[in-house]
Amino acid sequence: MNHRPIPDEPRADLCTRAAELYQANGTIRTVAEKLGQSEYATRKLLVEAGVTIRQGGPLQASDAQRGWNNFGRDHSPGWRKPKITPAQRVEIKQRLADGEKPTDLATEYGVTAGLIRQLR
Incomplete structure (x- = not known):
């Protein structure tokens, strides 16, 4: 796992690659493994790339979870959406x-x- 911040330029390429893998019916876990990132970091990359996170598994996500997955209106206190990509x-x-x-x-x-x- 890579736990260091990703520089801006490679990060944009990583966002694109993550989006391609996820949209080809990959899961966050499989995309994370292929990119060598954590699932949390991969989720952030996907959202930065503008990908809508799918609901998965046998349990349906609650409204709050869907908001967190896709940066909806339900966020932790103090969270702000980045102004620039x-x-x-x-x-x-x-x-x-x-x-x-x-x-x-x-x-x-x-x-x-x-x-x-x-x-x-």
């Missing part, structure tokens, strides 16, 4: 390195200039 993060970092202003990028992505500055 990992792919956008990579693009923003490159554009900052190319000399674009954080305020211009913030307007384009609908976030604060402070968030953009944190990505430097």
